[in-house]
Every structure is written in C-alpha cells, then in structure tokens.
Amino acid sequence: MTPEEVAAFYDDPANAAMMCNSLMRARPGWEVWRYNRIWQARRTDWPRMYPPLAIATAGMLNLVMWSIDEGDAA
Numbered sequence: 001m002t003p004e005e006v007a008a009f010y011d012d013p014a015n016a017a018m019m020c021n022s023l024m025r026a027r028p029g030w031e032v033w034r035y036n037r038i039w040q041a042r043r044t045d046w047p048r049m050y051p052p053l054a055i056a057t058a059g060m061l062n063l064v065m066w067s068i069d070e071g072d073a074a
Helices: 003-011 013-026 058-070
Strands: 030-035 038-043 053-055
Touching: 003 013, 013 030, 013 058, 038 058, 053 058
Parallel strands: none
Antiparallel strands: 030 038, 038 053
C-alpha cells in the first residue's frame, strides 16, 4: 500500500479505532488516538499539561512508545 492508501484506510473511524486499541493492548499505560491523520499518544501517568506524542505513522508511534517504556527516550 502507498502512504496515501494507508492514510485513507485509517480515515475510516473503525479502522483507526482498531489500531488505537491494538497499540493500547500492546503498550499498557498508554492512551492512543488519531486526530487529523496524526497518531497521538500519551502515558496515562503523565501530567495533563504535557503534550502528547504526535507522529505520522502508527508503526513509528509504537517504536517511540516502546523506547519511552524501555527508558531509551524521554
């Protein structure tokens, strides 16, 4: 699939919700959502004043979430 096809696939709210749920199951302690074609996530224990992560692809978001959980990124 091209990047445009992937974005269009996740424009369907059911498909976006499926990926959000998959990421939250894979990474407990995270909230994940998609807004304006950008995947966003935040740790549930972060203060609300901290901005969420905002990344263009779910795969890269997953990698960053993993890195934070492992202590490799701040």
